[in-house]
Amino acid sequence: MISRRALLVAVPVVGIGAAVGYSLQNDDPITVRLASGENGGGYATFASALESVTTDSLRVVPVDSAGSQENLRLLATGDVEVALAQGDTVRAWVESTGADVVALGRVYDNYVQVAVRADSDIRSIDRLRGRAISLGPPGSGGAVALADILTAVGLGPGSYVDRALRLSDGAIALADSTVDAVCWCGALPTTIVADALPVRLLDVPAAATAVPEYRARSIRSGTYRGANGVSSLAVRNLLVARTDLPDVAVERLLAAVAGNAGALVPVDATGLQNYEPRSMIDTSGLALHRAALQWYRANG
Known part of the structure; x- marks a missing residue:
């Protein structure tokens, strides 16, 4: 996986983004850089799995990031050709910037997860009032949405202290009691947390469904070692690009995702x-990207 620092000095990718006008032929090999997320998180896991199933005709190079918002910035600046982002973050980004962003497809869903230590006396979200928590770092789409979700259930700005940590750092802080809870939007289970410590999840009240794009879902018991089942919310994750991504690149990406579903889960x-x-x-x-629409019509 390419880090953000390495991305700045990386050799330019041949065939995609190297010129204003694309001239790919259907038999040309293609390399695309995919903005993903923090190592060990859902986006990075998906990107790594997709990289592993591609062939000589399509090479996917994952690029790590802080999450959805940073991914969309990398896409806008041309530092990547494709990005993963939450549906709500993409909508807000397009509405606020008028950015040239189109969808290639929906992938897995992110779930809102609020975790405390397994031995914590915190039993409900309202008990987070006045506590030190982490909603995620700047650049994470989940951090913005989580703040809105907490506001919807009565915990507005100032009701808690947000340490704004990356999830890996948040899991460490939770383990050593530097924070009382870690909140994130991610896959089930999220490896960073599952491997760090025993946790207990808190129910996300139904009032939080007032936040656009989020739908009521449940997280089953045992998703994390010894953890209870809870009510939650889910939001779509999208694979997005700019409109100038060549049609043949779109076709190969979608074929790689749909054709290797088992390997991507x-x-x-x-x-x-x-x-x-x-x-x-x-x-x-x-x-949808024009080529994505054509691909779905042919393969749906």
Whole structure:
């Protein structure tokens, strides 16, 4: 996986983004850089799995990041050709910037997760008032959405202290009691947390469904070692690009996702995965790339 620092000095990718006008032929090999997320998180896991199933005709190079917002910035500046981002973050980004962003498809869903230590006396979200927590770092789409979700359930700005940590750092802080809870939007289970410490999840109240793009879901018991089942919310994750991504690159990417669904789902995953064309096309109202629309018509 390419780090953000390494990205700045990387050799330019041949065939994609190297010139204003694309001239790819259907038999040319293609390399695309995919903005993903923090190592060990859902985006990075998906990107690494996709990299592993591609062939000489399509090479995917994952680029790590802080999450959805940074991914969209990398896409806008041309530092990547494709990005993963939450549907709500993409909508807000397009509305606020007018950015040239189109969907290639929906992938897996992110789940809102609020975790405390297994031995914590905190039993409900309202008990987070006055506590030190982490909603995620700047650049994470989940951090913005989580603040809105907490506001919807009565915990507005100032009701808690947000340490704004990366999830890996948040898990460490939770383990050593530097924070009382870690909140994130991610896959089920999220390896960074699952491998760090025993946790207990808190219910996300139904009032939080007032936040656009989020739908009521549940997280089943045992998703994390010894953890309870809880009510939650889910939001779509989208694979997005600019409109100038060549049609042949879009076709190969979608074929790689739909054709390797089994390899893209971690063995311990319990959340909703969407790697069939009839599910991938559900992109929260974001317009599809022209080649993606043609691909779904031919393969749906």
